[in-house]
Amino acid sequence: MSGRFAVILAAGQGTRMKSKLYKVLHPVCGKPMVEHVVDQVFKLEFDKTAVIVGHGAEEVKKTLTEKIEFVMQPEQLGTGHAVKCAEHLLASQKGTTVVLCGDTPLITAATIKKLMDTHEANGAKATVLTAHAPDPTGYGRVIRGNQGQVEKIVEHKDASVDELAIAEVNTGTYCFDNEALFEALAEVKNENAQGEYYLPDVIGILRQKGETISAYQTDSLSETMGVNDRVALSQAEAAMRNRINEEWMRQGVTIIDPQTTYISADASIGQDTVLYPNTSIKGPSVIGEDCVIESGTEIASATLGRGVHVCSSVISNSVVADGSSIGPFAHIRPGSDVGENVRVGNFVELKKASIGTGSKVSHLTYVGDAEVGSDVNVGCGVVTVNYDGKNKHKTIIKDGAFVGSGSNLIAPVEIGERAFVAAGSTITDDVPSQALSIARSRQVNKDNYVKKDV
Numbered sequence: 001m002s003g004r005f006a007v008i009l010a011a012g013q014g015t016r017m018k019s020k021l022y023k024v025l026h027p028v029c030g031k032p033m034v035e036h037v038v039d040q041v042f043k044l045e046f047d048k049t050a051v052i053v054g055h056g057a058e059e060v061k062k063t064l065t066e067k068i069e070f071v072m073q074p075e076q077l078g079t080g081h082a083v084k085c086a087e088h089l090l091a092s093q094k095g096t097t098v099v100l101c102g103d104t105p106l107i108t109a110a111t112i113k114k115l116m117d118t119h120e121a122n123g124a125k126a127t128v129l130t131a132h133a134p135d136p137t138g139y140g141r142v143i144r145g146n147q148g149q150v151e152k153i154v155e156h157k158d159a160s161v162d163e164l165a166i167a168e169v170n171t172g173t174y175c176f177d178n179e180a181l182f183e184a185l186a187e188v189k190n191e192n193a194q195g196e197y198y199l200p201d202v203i204g205i206l207r208q209k210g211e212t213i214s215a216y217q218t219d220s221l222s223e224t225m226g227v228n229d230r231v232a233l234s235q236a237e238a239a240m241r242n243r244i245n246e247e248w249m250r251q252g253v254t255i256i257d258p259q260t261t262y263i264s265a266d267a268s269i270g271q272d273t274v275l276y277p278n279t280s281i282k283g284p285s286v287i288g289e290d291c292v293i294e295s296g297t298e299i300a301s302a303t304l305g306r307g308v309h310v311c312s313s314v315i316s317n318s319v320v321a322d323g324s325s326i327g328p329f330a331h332i333r334p335g336s337d338v339g340e341n342v343r344v345g346n347f348v349e350l351k352k353a354s355i356g357t358g359s360k361v362s363h364l365t366y367v368g369d370a371e372v373g374s375d376v377n378v379g380c381g382v383v384t385v386n387y388d389g390k391n392k393h394k395t396i397i398k399d400g401a402f403v404g405s406g407s408n409l410i411a412p413v414e415i416g417e418r419a420f421v422a423a424g425s426t427i428t429d430d431v432p433s434q435a436l437s438i439a440r441s442r443q444v445n446k447d448n449y450v451k452k453d454v
């Protein structure tokens with residue numbers, strides 16, 4: 001039986017990144033490069049997917065959990081050596097093997113599919129994905145014969161002046177007959193400028209044996225961009241950002257200024273939502289339909305319902321339900337759950353706080369470790385005093401309660417249903433439902449005090 005296999009090369013150290021972080025784990029639009037590649041591979045059906053890991057392997061394994069076989073490349077002796085490390089897993093199999101690089105985050109399943117289709121249609125032993133690069137510096141060059149057939153690939157560092165003038169590059173993605181691949185790999189030598197075992201040498205070896213080699217040239221150069229340094233990383237980021245933004249615009253999201261709108265690869269946004277300039281949607285955030293996200297907003301791993309309005313605010317790891325309005329300048333910290341039609345106004349901070357339907361926390365307030373019911377009015381400058389220096393305590397405010405401005409609620413404390421707290425109170429004891437609590441010292445007016453002084 002003939003199978004389909006994928007090998008993703010991710011063991012290189014990435015010296016040119018000059019980073020403590022393993023190269024393929026550098027994020028592009030919030031997701032590690034290698035995960036982008038794996039996600040595209042998983043859109044297609046492969047019998048086995050192997051990721052070659054080495055230095056930093058543990059981090060890569062943590063990032064990728066899906067049905068992947070990890071293969072250790074103990075020493076980074078080159079891309080050919082890397083594939084050879086999967087010998088025990090694949091060499092005995094019949095079928096087609098696609099090899100991809102973990103540092104080409106923009107590659108798409110559609111292009112991988114076209115490469116495989118070309119490979120099969122030509123009955124080739126190897127098919128290389130190539131692209132025409134206006135600046136081919138650093139890439140391997142595709143050397144073609146008189147009839148246009150691919151003869152071999154020459155690395156930039158090994159290329160002659162004539163070869164360097166060639167603009168058709170090896171994108172680092174290939175399709176091989178699996179058995180032919182491993183047979184040829186046994187013949188790859190490391191006698192070259194970098195002293196490495198080059199995978200692209202397999203192309204020349206198979207060609208020498210008279211095998212059919214084909215090429216599929218894609219017109220999407222950005223898709224095949226290999227990220228070797230931080231300059232390329234920023235270019236990949238920009239290209240991915242454009243792709244993500246375009247996709248959401250096609251799905252019915254208005255993005256006023258795509259150049260300054262940052263949407264993570266894992267986020268989703270509903271139809272007719274409007275994103276203003278300078279907004280960031282990070283992590284696996286979910287934004288419903290008909291929302292308005294105004295400038296200066298950052299939404300990180302948060303879920304927003306339908307018709308939510310956010311102005312210049314930060315919302316992290318929290319939920320905001322339909323019709324609520326946040327900001328300007330609100331900070332909704334992790335673990336918060338804002339109900340429907342809630343108003344969270346300016347300079348309000350929520351932390352691990354749930355706010356029930358229709359409640360208002362309009363100005364200058366801190367609500368932390370709190371459960372606030374529905375139709376509650378929290379006045380201006382209210383503080384839930386949740387921390388005693390050692391432990392955090394909970395504040396409960398029941399439905400319909402009114403907390404006057406400038407009040408401190410010293411937790412643990414509970415404000416009963418429809419209870420009133422007078423402005424300026426420092427509440428240390430529970431307030432029964434329907435009660436009015438005034439907890440402040442009486443005002444003393446000293447008549448003619450100023451006149452006496454004179």
Ligand code: UD1
Nearest residue numbers: 009010011012076077078079082102103139140171172226
């Ligand atoms: C490689 C190709 C080059 C092509 C370019 C496209 C070779 C020799 N050259 O060059 O023809 O134009 O990609 O981007 O293949 N890796 C390992 N183990 C190793 C070495 C590398 O797993 O021992 C992995 C790296 O993590 C990386 C990928 O292989 O994901 C490519 O390696 P890299 O060193 O970036 O190759 P390039 O010089 O870019």
Ligand code: CA
Nearest residue numbers: 103226227228
């Ligand atoms: Ca590379």
